Amino acid sequence: MPSTTYRCSSCLDHTLTREYNVSHFSIRCPNCGEFARFVHAGVLEQYEEFEASPPEELDWERLDRMEKFVVAEKLVRQGNTLEDFEVEVHDEE
Numbered sequence: 837m838p839s840t841t842y843r844c845s846s847c848l849d850h851t852l853t854r855e856y857n858v859s860h861f862s863i864r865c866p867n868c869g870e871f872a873r874f875v876h877a878g879v880l881e882q883y884e885e886f887e888a889s890p891p892e893e894l895d896w897e898r899l900d901r902m903e904k905f906v907v908a909e910k911l912v913r914q915g916n917t918l919e920d921f922e923v924e925v926h927d928e929e
């Protein structure tokens with residue numbers, strides 16, 4: 837049975853393994869005690885990679901945290917490429 841690793845988005849330390857493949861799920865972290873979002877480890881890795889070196893194709897810095905996760909999730913789990921993203925710039929402020 838293939839399994840997927842998820843990492844606590846609060847302490848970034850604790851990992852859990854599940855047999856299903858989703859972008860994230862929320863559960864109380866046995867390590868830090870927070871009711872935390874456990875994020876697909878591959879997605880989180882992609883997210884952190886972009887945080888360290890933002891892709892040229894995207895206006896990464898303008899995305900909020902959730903949007904960044906969505907982009908990372910689509911790349912990792914749904915097989916999208918950066919070219920698939922029309923960068924939607926929200927000029928609300």
Ligand SMILES: [Zn+2]
Nearest residue numbers: 844847865868
């Ligand atoms: Zn935790």
